[in-house]
Amino acid sequence: MTWFRFFRRQRSDSELQQEIRAYVEAETEENIARGMAPEEARRRANIKFGNPQSIREKLWRQNTVAAIDHLWRDLAYAARTLKRTPGFAAIAILVMALGIGANVALFTVVRHVLLNPLPFSNPNQLIALDETSGHDKKDSVAGGDFYDWQSASHGFQQMAIWRFSGYNISGDRNELPEFLPAMTCSWNLFSTLGVQPALGRLFVDADDTDKAGVTVVLSWSLFKRRFNADPSIIGKTIRLNTFPYTVIGVLPQSFSFPDPKVQLWVPYYKGTPSIILHSHYSHNGHVIARLKPDYSASQAVQEVQAIQRGIYTRFSGTGPVSSEVVSQPLIDDVVGDTKAPLYLLMAAVSCLLLIACLNLSNLLVARAVARRKEMAVRSALGGSRVHLICQQITECVLICISGGILGVGLAHLAVRWLTKYWLNLPRAEAIHIDATVLFFALGVTAFAGAVSGILPALLFTDANVSTALQDSPRTAGSSSSKASLRKGLMTVEFGITVVLLICAGLLFKSFLQLGSVDPGCATRNVLTMRYFLRGQTYSKPDQVISFQEQLLERVRHLPGVTAAGLTNVVPGDGPYGEMTFTIPEHPPQPPEKHDSALFRTADPGYFQAMQIPLVAGRFFISTERLGNSSFVIINQRLAHEFFPNEDPLGKHLAVSWRSPSAEKLEIVGIVGDTRHRLNEPVQSMMWFPILSGAPGVTAETALVVRSTTDPAPLSIPIQKSIAAIDPDLPVSNVLTMQELLGRSMASSSFETSLLGAFATLSLLLASVGLFGVLSYLVAQRTSEIGIRIALGAQREQVLRLILTDGLRPALVGLALGLCISAAVTRKLQSQLYGTHPLDPAVFGLVAIALLLVAAAACTFPAWRASRLDPIKALRME
Template sequence: MPSFITRLTIRLQMLFGRRKAAEQLNDELSFHLEQQIHENIAAGMNKDEARKAALRTFGSPGLTREQTRATWSWHSLEKFGRDLKFGARTLLRSPGFAFVSILIMALGMGATTSLFTVVRAVMLQPLPFRDPSHLVMLYEHFRDDNSNNGYNIVSPGDYRTWRADSHNFEGIAALRNYGGMVSGVNSELPEVVQSAGGSANLFPLLGVNPALGRSFTEAEDQPEGQPVVMLTWSFFQRRFAADPSIIGKQIHLDTVPTTVIGVLPPWFTYPDNRIQFWMPYAQTFSPGQYGIYDGHQSLVVARLKPGVTVAAATREVSAIQYQIHVANASKPVAEDVWSRPMIDDVVKDVRTPLIVLLASVACMLLIACLNLSNLLIARSAARRKEVAIRGALGGGRLTLIREQMVESLLICLTGGALGMLLSLAATKWLAAHWSRLPRAEAVHADVGVLFFAFALAAITALASGLIPAISSTGKGLLSALHDSSRTIGGSTSRARLRKVMLTAEIALTVTLLASAGLLFRSFLRLRTADLGCRTDHVATMRFGLPIIQYDTREKVLNFHESLLARVRSLPGVRGAALVSTVPGAGHEGDKTFTILEHPLPSFSDQEDAMYRSADPQYFSVMGIPVLRGRIFTEHERLNNDHYIIVSKKFVDQFLNGDDPLGKHVRVGWDNEPELYEIIGEVGDTLYDVTKPVQATMYFPILSGIPNRTSEANIVAWTAVDPLSMTTPIQQQISALDPQLPVYNVFTIDQIIGRTTASQGFAANLILAFAGISLLLAGVGLYGVLSYLVTQRNAEIGIRIALGAQRTEVLRVILIDGLRPVLIGAAIGMVGAAIAGSLIRSMLYGASPWDPIVIATTTGCLLLTAIAACLVPAWRASHINPIQALRSE
């Protein structure tokens, strides 16, 4: 131990006291040299002879000093410091090259670091719950269901049975999205907000403790339990100014007095940061709905017991589910249960876009590295004789490689530092503007991101600088000293290497450009998709009638008819109608049914259809064509409501295109099936522009049935700007019920824009990365060709002096520059086809080999390449031969 401490002390002294040690070494060398000189003088030599003899005996002091310093600790660090100084001075002598190189690497590393920050926070970091690796999501699975990857949300009856009968889970909890109107105790400031229902054991299961108050009890988690609510932190701050005295007080939820019992912590935003408050799960159901097995509405999260595998626990619950299926064979109850880790469930909608974006920036970074390598190779050609002289003076190949690698490291470290600053701003922008990005609150730079940025700079320095350093210090290094001044700089092999790297850079650029083009074209198709109805000059807004106030058919019908009459009389309104959910705004729900005239052999063959509620003028207002039969009239109201209209997809799918009129459909509403007669067939509409058409049933909204028709959208076809009519329409609703708020105030165009926002965001980002890559490729092509022209100045001057036409010189240089572009474009097309097949799931109506995208990509690349090559070629064709020869 003492010897180790002694060695450590000496090493630390040598690290921090090298200047003093160097002075001591110089003093000692001078002392011994003077002693030898004095001995020679004493032997009879004069002073000059004595000094020369002492130097011959003692050796070169400089060499001795270097040999001695080489034995010191930290000598490698000292040499690295000298290399850094030399590299910095070399780069400062070429500020233009240094600036372009640093900017290129800053763009590549900044984008990569920013995407890594997002991916790490969203996909790689564990969820902020207790032992998140033990949390899984459980789903029902129908064995004959191939849609939606087979994961189906869970009915409340299934959840309750799983929780009661399973033994391999520490706990099973349920949650579901909900919506509600919140107001003060005197119904002041009403607003409709997004909410959720969570079972009493949900927050303890996740390990979430309220910041204030408490969570739900089992007694409260009953359909008729005491009305209580937990606020999210954002709602607590916004609505109640973070006043803790709200705990224990009452607010009104859907006009029901409800006690605030707790506030969730600020970091808790699961499963959606738009949720404003939580209710007990059971209170989001009526008593009759809470035990049903065929109403699929809930998400179920479970925690594994220690030592129990996911597969074993899932098998147990799946066996329980099969027993439920057998007991409810006449209902849409699944046979199996599927599970997946909770983290996978949280990020399922953004996993593919994030991976594609990360691959895009990695491709862009690789292009930047190839670009820098090409510039370094071209630069090494200009410094060929300098490097050769350094080698002739004793510089070993490893030393020369190390010196050039240090230049690459300085460029990448500086670019990485600048890129990190760009990344901070880009990451903040991404988290703020990416619509519905899960875990967006966790996206921020930290020590891990800084370490990644530093490691990335080191890796890119190695990737960018190693090949140029090796190629410029090869076996033919000293031959540069034998070349005449008019010899073309750079060997044929290095010229070939530059072209190979340019080809690879162009190929990557084409692949990235084509992928971006496919995604952007897919996005444009989504934005211009045919909803099957009128989309221009249509304003919509949603409202929900509180069940307590509007508890009879007559009350609901009276409100609907009064509202329609008021809105239709407004100046500028061509037509108005009511519908439960407008086209493009979502699924709403579906119902199983049987067609009496087309009985099915078994329930397993039965399918379901979406449902909508609409008033008689809805189809004409929205421009939905009537294909057969008729639409609703004023007679389909109140109890005379057992008539439905079906879509073309319904007829094709369930009736094989036969005439649907007069057919009878038995629809399951909760546990009470009802019989309806089909009176008409209408055209299909899309519930989501990113999803295929689904069969739809339309029920009369003028039936006024509470719950089924209480929530509706008023749609107004206007002769003026539809947004200018939203306030007058809202005023008519307020005139009928001053305490009734509206929400989701959009035009149909805005609804389509919101639906496609995520796809558009990803497509625009990748398009931006592709544009930057194209710019980098152009800069690289220009830089390399400029260096080649500079190196060939003497040759070109001689050719012109011997009679070569300037147009011929221009043609030769252009062909030399465009040849790797054309080869790289051909290779890139193959890569684009492969990339297109990999991102097929993100494409809508676009083929992975879209001719328009290919033609546009090729055109952009060729125009950029010609622009990049034209300036050096033009400069080469206008060289003054006399001046070029004199400069040599």
């Protein structure tokens, strides 16, 4: 009831005043009725009632909650104090807004990417299974291994497999053809995850068999974009790779596993080539399993591990069979390599917030010097120390609340920007500011207010009253203990800033190293695009070759085209896949050992088009096509690794590249090394003739075109050339080589830029803090400096004195930061490429940059102090 009465104090007071007036009026009327004059009657009525103000005050106190009343007065006092110094208030609020906003934005991303459970039923029961051969590198799961695990294991409720794919969709109603990223999955993937359809139904066991009709499930985005969200599409057919597929269902809008770009799903049996469906050697699947309630993850995985070892024992002599099984929670598999950069950035913004708090605390310490007399007077008038501390902290909390409100607004904009421009950020579609994030913002704001305000409040509310009242501005400003405190805070600020700058510098140098890597081919004026020759139209080798040759003939005659070629994947676009091989001319290897290399396809003009140098032998020739295509080209890495002291030309590789049985291919050429990824070392590669026309291995094609100028304008004429041959064939990934390589480094570039921005902002805050504190100290020491100059001190000496005072905390902070960085940067080893964690150049440049910024921040206050007029300075006393 007290709380209720507290918020009705004004109303209760108004009602009391009405009652008092009514009583006085009634008593006055009675006195008049007794024969008194009106004035005398009112006077007697007031005397009889007593003091109305005292009664009102008593009721007001009864209806007051002391804690809330004190807080309200403290807030009003803090607001008036900040209003008198708008410049200080604006700077302090902006500093805290930047620190709080950065933390709220990064926490929003971390929460929805790393901390929130996956939007599936009982997500803690879901694990991802992968294979490995005993080394650190994980491998995909072979289809044959999966089916053996599924039938023989008992620790899982369900186990499902999926793999990425893609389909050409052609329109029956004049829609443009389109290539759609897709996924093939076992029928029980959705039930394993616990997903229900938005429309229709999902796959059942009967859909995922060899004899079943072809069915497809659409993503919500495709359903809405291409089919105008028309429910009647359920049960109808759409043409994928020229074949009719029956649409049986639509997934909910919230479903985006494993990638929001996936547009449709087909059953595993129908979307996977039969040659690899039950193979123990073709590793291209990803397995998800749901644990049984009475099984632990370790028990279930050990059971699968035992099954895999049996598979390895039976099949290792005939192909690359994995020997080990590794597992991880599905959330870790979804997040992938994003976890480390996100935690690194979260640590960076935490440091930024701490720097902002130290900056505000330092400014408050410097500002509190001038308020020592005010605190002493308030204490002398009866103010308790606890009350004075609460007032000081309230002022700081008010700054932080204002900064927090502004920071949440900045965080909202930052989150939208991050989700838009941070490529390959997992679960980006689910990131938003919610109630939990707002509570986090409230907590961060309270923490910042307490950290920033407690130290100044404790230091400047314990002053001896008589001493404080006798202090002059000179003695108050030059207190050695308070000056040491301010310098100590600045030292910590600069130390944290050094750590951030060095981490950002190492990542930036790593990014530069990555950008300077030579992919081994032409990158300027090269255009690439992909297409997929699938369906009945391209089911025979001569159909595939006919299209390829017609296209090359048309493209090479386009104006501006210097050269054109075909391959399955261009340098820098990923590993694509490996094939095992043997060398017939070499002694047989142990059954468990299998040599492998990345495989590529190429036409006779590809190497010249990409300017990949010929080291020995020759390129493919136009007659090496169809049945006359038992030839292979290798790179220097493969030659050095497998033919270290011999000439590979004329020798053979036995590879199962067109059929399950191994085929002997003659090595006719050796070309320069190219990189499949810029941040990974060169691997052994082998190229097969793309004009062999084998549909299974030559249908996925990348067209490369080199010109003398910017090749981007060629994209439209080339797509028209493709449409002239096959109007239903779409193209995808139309990119220049520079765009393609830039996209592969986009995530690394973005993360480095973010950390660099936070580090730069930290340096700016530290330098502004140093400038502000030093300027304030100079102002407080005006009389002292005037006396020094009057007594004969040279202006150069004064300049040196102030610079020394300002640079000392920066130098100590630099030394402290360098020591901490030497330990911290070792944790960055996995994030660096071609850069040592203790790189002397980065450490040296950061040290020089920080000293220059600190010197610049100190120069103006020092110069102003050295130019003081001693007469004016002494008059200020």
